[in-house]
Amino acid sequence: MLAKSPPAYPAIAKAAGVQGTVVLQATISKSGTIENLRVVSGPLMLQQAAMDAVKTWRYRSYLLNNEPVEVETTVNVVFAMGR
Secondary structure (H helix, E strand, O other): OOEOOOOOOOHHHHHHOOOEEEEEEEEEOOOOEEEEEEEEEOOHHHHHHHHHHHOOOEOOOEEEOOEEEOEEEEEEEEEOOOO
């Protein structure tokens, strides 16, 4: 992973006490960018914030026989309120 910004906790979700894990499915492109991002599961109030954060993440290119390849991955974004 080259760049990973944390998601912004939506104020409305925080006020409602909503926390949990948003599971996303994505393709890491040959250049390391996120493509085809989609929600698999997780609290509705947190899904957009998770997607907005993960869209900006950058990965090192995955290599197969020294050639960059696309890779399917699952990303878990955890939202937890401090105690």
